[in-house]
Amino acid sequence: MTTSLDVVVLADADEALASTARLAAEFHSGASEREQDRRLPAVEIEQLSQAGIYAATVPATYGGADVPPSVLAEIIRRLAYADPNIAQIPHSHFVYVHLLKVAATPEQQEFFFGELLAGKRFANAQSERGGKTITDIATTFTPDGDGFRLTGAKYYCTGTLFANWIPVLARLDDPEERSSLLAGDYVLYVPADSAGLHIADDWNALGQKLTGSGTVTLDNVAVQPDWVVPRSPAFDGPTSYGAYAQLLHAAIDVGIARAALDEAKEFVRTKSRPWFEAKVDNAVDDPLLVQRFGELTVSVATAEATLVAAGIAVDTAFAQASDDAAQAASVAVAVAKVVGERSALEVSSAIFEVSGTRSAGAELNLDRHWRNARTHTLHDPARWKYQHIGSAVLRDDAPPRHGLI
Template sequence: MTDTVETVVDPGTAARIRTADEAITAATRLAGSFARGAAERDRDRVLPYPETDELAAGGLLAITVPVEFGGADLPPSVVAEVFRILATADPNIAQIPHSHFVYVNLLRLAADREQQQRFFTQVLSGGRIANAQSERGGKTVADIATRITQHSNGFHLDGEKFYCTGSLFADTLAVLARLDEPAGDLDIGEYIAFIPADSAGVEIVDDWTGMGQRTTGSGTIRFDGVDVRHEDLVSRAPAVSAPAGYGAFAQLLHVAIDAGIARGALTAAVEFVRTRSRPWFEAEVDRAVDDPLLVQRFGELAVSVGTAEATLAAAGRAVDATLEGTGSAADASLAVAVAKVVADRSANEVSSALFEVSGTRSAGADLGLNHFWRNARTHTLHDPVRWKYQHIGRSVLRDEDPPRHGVI
C-alpha cells in the first residue's frame, strides 16, 4: 500500500449541487482560487491535495449521479463546461477528475442496481474514483495484461498500470482487467474492478515525469494478489458496445480541457501585453496594444479560441442528445471528433503564440507562462487527432459510423 493516498472528505460532508447554474457558479469560484499558484504548482510539482479536496467537498464530483440516487444528473454539456472553466485556471486539476466522471458513467450504463446504490452513495459523500486502465507493455494501448482470477473466496487481481491519472487523490480505483475463464455468472471478457485504493496488495507509485500535466498523479499502480469481490466487478462491454455515447462523453471532457487551456493561454497573453510588453519600435506607437500587427494576431488567436469553444458546445449538445434519445451515438462521436481536432489545434497554437505576442521577457522561467504550452502539448497526446480525421473522412465519403471502442 502507499501512504500518499488520503481520504479527506468524510462521508456526508460534501455539498449537494442541484442545477446547472449552481455547477457553473461553483466551478467559476473554484477556478478563481485554483488560478492563483497554478504556474508554481506545475513548475515545482506541488500536488494539489487541498484543491482536489475542495472539488469533492463542493459537490462538483457528484453532478452526474442520477436523480433516483440523489444526484443532479446534469447533462454532458454542463460537465464539459465545468471542465473547461477549471482548465482555464489549472489544466492539471481539470484532468484529475476526468476518469472519475467516465467511471461514474460506466456505473450508470453497466452496473447493477446494488452496485449503483453503493458507489453513487460514496460519490455523493465526496468519494473520488481514479483510473487504472492503460499499460505500458502491450503491443498497443488496447492490450490488457492485468488479470482477474477466481479463487475459493472470490477473485484476485494482478498486474501493473500506468498513466493512472488521479490515483494519488482517490479513494476508489477503477481497474481494467481481463477474466480469461468463466466464473459463475461472469463470462470471459474485460471488467472494471472497483476497489479501495488502500487495499492490501495495491502499490501506488508517484513516478509520473511528463513535461506537462505534472501534478495529475498519473503514475504507476501495481496489483499483487489484491482481493476483489464479485460485487465489485462491472463488465465493460455494456457501456462500450452499446450506442450510449460512452466514448463520446469521455472524449468530450478531453476536448473541454484543451479548449480551457487555449482560453487560459489567451487570457494570460492579453494580460501580459496590456501590462508588461513594450511595443516594437517599427510600429511607432506608445503601447504594445496599439501595434497593428499585434492587434491582428490577437484577432486570429481569439477566432481560434472562439471556434474551439463553439465546437465544444456543439459537441456537448450532440452528446446530450444521445442520452436524451433524440440523437445517435455515431453523430455524437463525430461531433466530438471535430471538436477534438479544433481544440487540439487551438490549445497548441495559442499556448505557443503567447510568447510570440508577449515578447522576450515573457519567456522568463520565474513567470511560469510555459505551463500552458507544456500542458497543451502533453494533454493533446491523448487519442491522436489523426484518427479523428480518419473517422470523420470515412463518415463523409462512405457513410461509415465510427467504431464503438470507447475512445471516440
C-alpha cells in the same frame, strides 16, 4: 442545497456551475506556483469533493444533480482555464461513473452512487505498457473462493493519488470456469487502500505535472464480486461512452487555449514594448500585433463554439439513445477535439511570439500552457479523428465504438 458529513449534495446544474466558478477562481490564483513547486493539488481536489462536484453526474433517482454532458464539459473547461491539472484529475472519475450507469447492477449503482454523494472519488488504472497496442491488456483477475484476485501493472493512472476507489481494467482468467462471469474485459472498482495495491508518484512528464498520473501495481489484490462491472455494455449499444469521455478531454484543451490567450493579452497590455518599426508608443497599438491577436481570438472562439455544439450533441445522444444520435455525437466531439487541440497548441506557443523576449523568463512559467497542452493532447491522435470525420461525411460510416471517439 443539502449536505451530508459536510459534503454538499448539489441540487441542479446551475448550482454545480456556480460552485465551479467560485472554486476555479481560487484555483487559478495559485496554479503557476503549484506547478513550479510541484505541490500536488490534494487540498483543491478535496474542495471539489466537498462542494459536490465529484457527484455532479449521479442520477437524480439516487439523489444526485444528474448534470448533462454539456454542463459537465463546461465545468471541466472552467477548471482547465484555472488549472488544467485539476481539470484532468476527475476526468476518468466521471467516465467510470458513466460506466456504472450503463453496465452496473442496481445494487452496484446504489452502493457506488452513495459513495460518490458522500464525497468519494474514482480514478483510473487502465493503460498498460508492453503490448503491441494500447488495447492489449495483460492485467488479469482469477476466481478465489467467493471473490477474485487481481494482478498486473498500470501506467498513466491519472488521479490515483487522490482517489478512494480505483477502477482497474482487467481480463477474466478463468479456464476452469469457476465463476459465473463470461470471458472478457471488466472494470474492477478497487479500494485505494487495498492490500497489494501500490500507487507510485512517479509521473514525470513535461506537462500536466500534478495530475498524479503515476504507476499502479496490483499484487494478488482481493476483490469482492460486487466490485466487478462488465465493460462490454459500454460499447454494445449507442451509449456514447467514447463521445462522452472525449468531450471532457476536448474541454481541457479549450480551457487551456483561453487561459493562454488571456495571459498573453495581459502580458502585452502591461509588459510588452512595441516593435520600433511600428512607430507606436504602446505594444497594443502595433497593427501586426493587433492582427495576430485577432487570429488567436478567432481560434479560441471557434474551439469554444465547437465544444458547446459537441456538448449539445452528446446531450441529445444520451436522451435518445439511438444509433443516429450516437454517431452524430461522436463526429461532433471529434471535430471539437481536433479544433480544441489545434487552438491550445497554437495559442500556448504564440504567447511568446506576441509577448516578446522577456516572456521567456523562467520565473514567469508561461511555458506551462504549451507544456500542459502538448502533454494532454498526446492522449489520442487527432489524425485518426480526421479519418473518422471524413469517413462519416463521405461514406456515412459509423464511427467505431472503442471509447476514443
